[in-house]
Amino acid sequence: MQLDAKVPSGPIEKKWDQRRFEMKLVNPANKRKHTILVVGSGLAGASAAASLAELGYHVKCFCFQDSPRRAHSIAAQGGINAAKNYQNDGDSVMRLFYDTVKGGDFRSRESNVYRLAQISVEIIDQCVAQGVPFAREYGGLLANRSFGGAQVSRTFYARGQTGQQLLLGAYQALERQIGLGKVEMFPRTEMLDLVIADGQARGIVTRNLITGKLETQAGDAVVLGTGGYGNVFYLSTNAKGSNATAIWRAYKRGAAFANPCYTQIHPTCIPVSGEYQSKLTLMSESLRNDGRIWVPLKKGDSRPPSQIPAEERDYYLERRYPAFGNLVPRDVASRAAKQVCDEGRGVGPGGLGVYLDFKNAIERLGEPVVRDRYGNLFEMYERITGEDPYQVPMRIFPAIHYTMGGLWVDYNLMSNVPGLFVVGEANFSDHGANRLGASALMQGLADGYFVLPYTIGDYLATAKPAKVEAASAPFTDAEREVKARLDKLLGINGKRTVDSFHKEVGRILWEDCGMARTAEGLKRALQKIPELREQFWKDVAVLGGEGEVNQQLEKAGRVADFLELAELICLDALDRAESCGCHLREEFQTPDGEAKRNDADFSYVAAWEWKGPGEQPALNKEPLSFEHVHLAQRSYK
Amino acid sequence: MKSFKLILNVWRQKSGNADGKFVRYEVPDVSEHMSFLEMLDVLNEALIGRGEQPVAFDHDCREGICGMCGFMINGDAHGPLPGTTVCQLHMRHFHDGQELWLEPWRARAFPVVRDLMVNRSAFDRVIAAGGFVSVNTGGVPDGNTLPIGKLDADRAMDAAACIGCGACVAMCPNSAAALFTGAKISHLGLLPQGQPERNTRAERMVTQMHAEGFGHCTSTGECEAVCPKHIKLEVIARMNADFLRAKLRSRD
Structure with a gap:
């Protein structure tokens, strides 16, 4: 697998300008001829869907909840960072960039993080214009607070409901486009597979969660904004429905999965x-x-x-x-x-x-x-x-x-599969091995409002995807595979509930791949997880049928994917024989118990490639270099 | 840890078209620290163990903010505790041997999907009719060019706190969605960003609200009393004022 991060040349502060100039544009009259499938309606998905529709593309947006407003971005409490320096306390784009790279323990891509810091200021302006009720000072200006140990006050907030208010802003922009007929919204619809035709991501297979009907959707590009995979641990702060199925299906269709062991x-x-x-x-x-x-x-x-x-x-x-x-x-x-x-x-x-x-x-x-x-x-x-x-x-x-790992993307937020874009927590891009407080909302909105709408146009203008029919072989084949899998789950008629398997895999991960990890523990987990998976496929109880509301069937499919992902997380954690950020290997600590990085051997992104059932996934490495932030051991003493 | 027994009468309905009925279940080991939905999880695990269909209910974040959960407990939307969604209602508020009746939201505009799940997409269509500020991404002024008094900002935030759960509709004897619609009209109408479209917004959203089959508001105040986010009745007054003003000024 060839991993080309496609980072633009030139000095870091000019890279994004440079790329925006290099990008090809789609003729405004042709935009409506392009259909873009956006999966997920959280901060990244909703902002992307709305912005793409405003530009003139034909957008179809999918979420498993009953309304796009329910996405789990809504639960974020603290705030959103931006390098506005409104408080005159010495903040700058460079400082936000520096803090984010250092906070991520030098395991993120510098160029992406710099762009994130640059865009942060535009996000606040956009949200204010939408009517997001940020906290204000008595003089009427925007209030800020210091958050998560930052030494400047750069966090904007709306009481303890910042995620809710930002999501409602994006949701309202999305509903506006739905009302205008520019976005077709598919609530209570779950993506169960990615369709690749001629090497390009061209569609998805979905299940209507009310009728159970399977459908295929074709488009010129697919955007996944489906969130993180923290629920693999069963107990997490994620919503109950949060799942990894969309990114896991994409992984099994060839997209690289980066740094799965970075879980916060x-x-x-x-x-x-x-x-x-x-x-x-x-x-x-x-x-x-x-x-x-x-x-x-x-x-x-x-x-x-x-x-x-x-x-x-x-x-x-x-x-x-x-x-x-x-x-x-x-x-x-x-x-x-x-x-x-x-x-x-x-x-x-x-x-x-x-x-x-x-x-x-x-x-x-x-x-x-x-x-x-x-x-x-x-x-x-x-x-x-x-x-x-x-x-x-x-x-x-x-x-x-939170999970910092996710599908690998290049500077344009495209995975290694042409036409498959990944935004927000679902990608791996900006937080390295540890995310700082109030940075998740910033990244989701940066990706959706201000990066993807440009880069997807460049892809469409350059790759010129040919016309494709949702009735052609790659689509019908994928739908058949999805159907076979659902039939298999319903046909097991076992004794154990889906939740009992989910709890057990969560316990294994928490014990052996949680806050502190050892080679011995990880090897133990790597033995237990395949055994549990085998038992799942023999003994899980999924009642009811396919053509109806069936919450057990939905859950069973997601847990089946978690049982595979859990193994990849442990494999990655075992391979990374160093401590960095949230990944602490007990063998690699300083004498006083702090995380000890090994920059000489592990300054890379681990991008895992699916090699087929029963095969060991292949490890591809994207080397990381640090030209602007000096590599140093973090110290908070 | 205290544990006790509950008797549940749960509305079971296989689909929107099927007939429904109450089915009686006993939950023997309810811990006072469980949330109401965790208690239903325990019931469902037991039902699956017996080969019976588990009870379908909507839920997601389980921390009271996504607005996905909600059903009636003994006639109260989200149960007996004020200011709380059912996912944040804990079992310490119930007692041994208590009998509870669980029903879905009952409103023409919210058809039942299955058991305790309803279809609330009417709310999305009310927002799509005008619950936004018409700005595209990009090209907006600096956030601090528009000073907003703290009081206005705070009141806008009070209204914006609505989670769209539908309890207000479920509790209203007329199945009105005035609190929901008024909350969005107030949130945007209290802010300078919302002024240019203030009239059209009220007109379109109220018209859509009625088209969806929600009833008229007769100011009984049940909605305010049951709202998990304490949205105040005054948002309905604002909606009515904006709607009236829009109608007076409308030239079409």
């Missing part, structure tokens, strides 16, 4: 309360600005927190990282929590939790100030746990939150 764990989530737990709820990490994290000094100390005197508490982040204290990056905070719980000092049921205590903040600031800053989060915590965080410390524990 968020340090401040509400701990698991029982076996029935269906998902984990994130508490905004802004809580770490005023809350102090601690566990008892003694193992197995079961006294209530109020009866543990100060000298018997271990404020372990403040102790280990005096400079950053409770504000260390997500990966560092998560690993530290795991360590103290592994030592038997965790709190709450099962010992899987640490305290996040606001007692000192309430004493220092007064309860009204704390209520003003965090009132809605405290309320959410109390609603879920039944405990009042004004009286007793919160209990928190890390949870899977």
Whole structure:
């Protein structure tokens, strides 16, 4: 496989200008003759679909939810970064670029990240023009806050619902185009395969989730904005429906899957309360600005927190990282929590939790100030746990939150399959081995509003895809394969529920490919996962039929794909014999337990290539070079 | 950890065209820490184990923001706790031996799809009729060229918090969608960006709302009381004012 990142020549600050000039244009009168299939309606998918339709393309957009407004981008709480420097505190495109490359632990492509920082400022303007109700100062200007340990205030926000408001902005732009007849929307429709004809991505196979009807859709290009694959762990902060099926089907049709082992764990989530737990709820990490994290000094100390005197508490982040204290990056905070719980000092049921205590903040600031800053989060915590965080410390524990890995794309956001574009969390492009807070919304909208609409035009003008019929052989073959797979799932008539398999594969990953990984653990997981997969295909129970609403069948297809993806994640984690960002291999640490990169051997993107059932996938490497951000060991001491 | 028994009467309906009926189930081990949907997960796992069809219900984020979940519990949309979606309703608010009746949203504009699932695409069509600012991507002014007073920004945000779940319609004796439609008209109408299209927006959205088969608002206020995001009745007053003004000024 030849991986050409197609990075434009010239100095980094001119690359995007250079590329936009080089790109061929589609004649405005011809745009409506091109059909573009956009799968997913989150920030990346909805913004892409709306922008492409505004340009004049014929767009078909697909989502599995009942409305495009439900996509999981809606749940993002914190905010969106932009290098506006409105606060006059020294921010710049260069600084946002630098922070993002460093935060990603030097495993992202510099040129992409620089473009992201450049575009960040346009996104804010676009969203304001749409009527997104960002927080304002009393003088009427846009408010900012510092977020996720950044030393400048560059985060724009709409209360704790920034993702919701940005998504509604994109959704409204999309609905406008639907109303104008420029976008055909297919809600409650799931993509089950990618169709490739003459080496180009030319269509998809979908299932209507109400009638069960399979259909093929043909287009001149396919855009996947289908989100991340964090739900492979079963318990995550993702929505229950979030899945990897679209990108996994594309992988099995030849698209390279990059860095699958880069999975981010968020340090401040509400701990698991029982076996029935269906998902984990994130508490905004802004809580770490005023809350102090601690566990008892003694193992197995079961006294209530109020009866543990100060000298018997271990404020372990403040102790280990005096400079950053409770504000260390997500990966560092998560690993530290795991360590103290592994030592038997965790709190709450099962010992899987640490305290996040606001007692000192309430004493220092007064309860009204704390209520003003965090009132809605405290309320959410109390609603879920039944405990009042004004009286007793919160209990928190890390949870899977975001996946930096995804389908490999070049600078134009096209995968190695011509005509297959991948945007947002579904691609691997900008966050390296660790994503910084408030960067996901930025990337989704940058891809959809401002990158893809240009690059897809260049592809159409250059590749000139020939006319194709949705009734031709590649389409009917793909549909037949999808049908066979659904029939197979329905025909197993086994004993175990789909969820029980999903939970089990999630547990394997969490134990052996979670916050800390070892070669031994990964090899164990690589043995267990194929066994579980085999059992799934022998013993899963999927009731009901194909031609009706069948939520078990939907889930079964997604879990079947997770059972394959889980193996690739472990394979990648085993291959990457270094620690970087969220990928901590216990064998590779500094003497004081910090992640130790190996730039000489691992400064590359690992792009995996499907080689067929039962075959080992092939590893292709895209070397990474760092010309603008000096390679350095991260230190938060 | 406390656990207890619940008796559920769940509306079962195979498809939009089929007849439906209540079916009685017992859930023996309900933990007080479960969410309502996790309790249904436990029921469904048991049903699958017995070879029976699980109960179909819509849900996605399970943190109260996507708006996908929602059904009636003993006649209350999203259940007895105010300001909460059913995914964020926890079982500690119920007691041992309690009998519950679960039904889908009942409204002409929201036809039943299966069991507790309904079709809410009418809401999307109301937004498509005018719930936006007509700006294309690119070519917009700097975000700070348009100062917006904090109070207006805050009130716009209050209205924009609507999650489109449909509880307001389900709870309204007239099945009106005035709170939903008014929330979007207010969000955009309170901001300077929304002014150029303020009249046409109100006119088109209200017309579409009626075309979808939603009823008229008679100000009973059930919608406000049940809204998980505390959208206030005043958004309906704004909608009516904008609609009236649009009609007075309309020359077509």
